[in-house]
Amino acid sequence: MEFIRPFRHGSELSQQEKWKLERHPLEVAAAVRTTYARLGPDAIAKVPGEVERLKWVGLYPQRQGGDAFMLRVKVPGGRLSAAQARRIGEITDELARGPEPHPVWGDRYCDITTRQTVQVHWLRIGDIPEVWDRLEEVGLTTVQACGDSARNVSCCPVAGIDADEAFDASPVARAISDYFTGNRAYANLPRKFKISVTGCLDDCARAEINDVAFVPARRTDGLLGFNLLVGGGLSDGPRIASDIDVFVAPQDAPECARAIAQLYGELGNRENRGVNRFRYLVQELGPELVRDEIESRAAVELRPAGEALTRGYRGDHVGVHRQKVVDGDDRDLHYVGCSVTVGRMTGADLVALAGLAEQYGDSTLRLTADQNFVVPGIPGDRLESLLAEDVLSRYSPTPGPFSRGVVACTGNEFCRFAIVETKVRAAQWAREMDEQFALAADCDAGHAARDGSDWGDGVVRMHFSGCSASCAQPQIADVAFRGETAHVGESIVEAVDIGLGGGLGPEAGFARWVAGAVPVDDVPTALTAAMQRYLVERRAGETFRSTVRRLGAEVFAGDLGRRGLPAEPAGGRARPTAARPTAARPTVPRTDETTRRDTP
Incomplete structure (x- = not known):
């Protein structure tokens, strides 16, 4: 997608948009390797907009300032191999060291996030190229873990093994993630763009608060796929995603996601970042017009929605659960969901968990949207031994409520x-x-x-x-x-x-x-x-x-000690959406016109 100017007349681009026009944000990766890692953070500060561009390669300066950075690692669908988990743990243990231990958390720790990623703190800019190389060796990246682009794609953490799922949607989540990651055509959206994909029945991917959500559905001919929801989100203008009456076959989901990103890139607000998330555009246009705009850009036919299969909201996967039989493998297998209080763990513990995944399970770990993890593939006769491991005393599968x-x-x-x-x-x-x-x-x-x-x-x-x-x-x-x-x-x-x-x-x-x-x-x-x-x-x-x-x-309210709460509607502090004309919409190149991808 070429950089475009907003279609409104007489308005001015936000400062962030001006910076993005001056140089594509993904180009900051090369500058980190060749310049900033050598000269330090002062060199970053000398380049207008460079701190903002760092987000596109997963980097944020910490509150402490100076040579202290947070790095976010993308984990599509929350699925890590043991080798990947071990590598993140090793990097954390070796490099994530603050000036002094935290009085509660100590030192060398990382955080599981609500988008199934991992954040590592206290990294120095000089270490970032080495960190990127070590992550790349095991198939991980930090590209577009942050920034105005498609973020980590969320998925049910037990996709493929959940006994009650409609179907395994993890390959679709991975395909969507692969399409957007490093794709310069879609790496300059108005703001962050969050996508969830799930084939489970319990809303594990939190569809209603994503910009785009693919949720399980059954077409009238019996085909399993997704219904499409758009325009969800939280922050100061929370909104439940809208069902726009579209059924998407699994193989068509990446193209639908692309078309929606194109719509957002073309018509999204690039002047006021306070009201320019995709949900504001959906609220302004309305679900029916949004459907029409997607259909005009998609290379697949949009069919009417199927039977919605979501039955409830599970929220987590803590505890011991029997896995479904896959491809005739009728072994007595289980997954164990473990509670990580507020998502924080040491790098050493993550390394230890990778070892347990190899010793007892299928050599993978799954990260969840509630900042926990799952160890899958545990034979029934080995459950007792796994549960007795010391590290699970800190991340219990039977925590308090x-x-x-x-x-x-x-x-x-x-x-x-x-x-x-x-x-x-x-x-x-x-x-x-x-x-x-x-x-x-x-x-x-x-x-x-x-x-x-x-x-x-x-x-x-x-x-x-x-x-x-x-x-x-x-x-x-x-x-x-x-x-x-x-x-x-x-x-x-x-x-x-x-x-x-x-x-x-x-x-x-x-x-x-x-x-x-x-x-x-x-x-x-x-x-x-x-x-x-x-x-x-x-x-x-x-x-x-x-x-x-x-x-x-x-x-x-009386129990909570009510004090002067600002007047606001149920659900949060609403901000008005800015009015936009619908004429003079710029043309944006199609997918096949720009295929360059970037890696750090």
């Missing part, structure tokens, strides 16, 4: 935009709630908690984002935290807005923000009161989310 469901973004430990610290607090709050309300060893679905109750589906999902950007996806959580500040006496302290009742699947809906600017020191008491109310008010087998929705989130 709160530790199991806690998710947190990087927070102000590293992120320049976060208002508050997230990971330490989220882990601490989850641990405190587990100690108060459940026996960690017996909290999985169907087991009793300390007071004789169960927790519905065995998990209470608490998601903590350090700002309104929603990297931890708080709006889809049972309990949502969004970083804020509060006045306490003469001081300004870290605080959170609190929302309740979010979730995905057929009954998708965003959390209702019901308490504003609650000081972080008051949160444990507020959580305790809310959970006590839930245990009193719930019906048999009812989840926390279901109870909140039945009673209304506002019923819990």
Whole structure:
């Protein structure tokens, strides 16, 4: 896709768009290798827009400044070979060292993200070429893990082995990822572009909050494929993706994704980055016109949607689960889902897990959207030995309901935009709630908690984002935290807005923000009161989310210590979409006209 100017008249490109026009962002990879690794971060600062371009090769400067960078590794569908997991762990253990150990996490750690990628912190720019080479040796890349392009393609983490899936969609996720990665034609979109693909029945890829989502469906002639959803997302303008009445055969999914990216590249807002995610364009045009615009660009026929097969929202894969029989292999195989509290683990532990995957399983690890991992292919007679391994005592397949469901973004430990610290607090709050309300060893679905109750589906999902950007996806959580500040006496302290009742699947809906600017020191008491109310008010087998929705989130507001929450609609702070004319649309080259691909 050639660089294009916005089709609106009399407007001005954003500064980021001007930088992208000056030099294609993917070209920053060569500069890192030849110049910045040798001269250091000061050389980056001398080039206008270069810090922004670094995102296209997975690099972000850390909050600390200087020679400290985060590197994000793409993991399509969350699927890692043992060799790939080991390599990331080795790089983390050898190179991800801060100036001093963190008081809680220590040193040499990495983070699993909500898009099934891995982030490594405290890297030096001089080490990046070596890191890229070592990742490439095992088939990994950081290209377009960030930046205004197609990000890591999400997929059900147990695709191909889930006993209840409609079909294995992982080859489609991989094909879409391969098409966009390094493809200069589609590496300059208005903003980030998130795609999910799944053939499972439980919305594991979180379709409703992606820009483009392929969800399982059955056509009237029995063909299994996907229905197409577009325009989902979170942040300050959350929106549930729209069903645009399209059935996509698996082999046609990459072309449909390409056509949608072309539409976004042509008509997306390149002036105001605050309102230019794809969902704003979908909201402006409406689902019917969006369908027409995709059809005019796609090289495949768009057929009417099939029977939707999604039945619920599972949310995680923690615990021991029987795998389906594949290609006549009727061995007694299982996958084991393990909880990584707030997604953080040491590089040494990741290396150890790679070894366990080879020793007990099928030599792969699967990363999940809830910042956990899965070890697949475990024979039934080896489960007991695997579960006794020391590393699983730190990443338990039988965690407490709160530790199991806690998710947190990087927070102000590293992120320049976060208002508050997230990971330490989220882990601490989850641990405190587990100690108060459940026996960690017996909290999985169907087991009793300390007071004789169960927790519905065995998990209470608490998601903590350090700002309104929603990297931890708080709006889809049972309990949502969004970083804020509060006045306490003469001081300004870290605080959170609190929302309740979010979730995905057929009954998708965003959390209702019901308490504003609650000081972080008051949160444990507020959580305790809310959970006590839930245990009193719930019906048999009812989840926390279901109870909140039945009673209304506002019923819990007093328990949470409500403070002056800004007026806003349910689901988040809405921003108005900018009006756009629909004339004078520029022509964008077709797929076959530009095929150059870039690697770092």
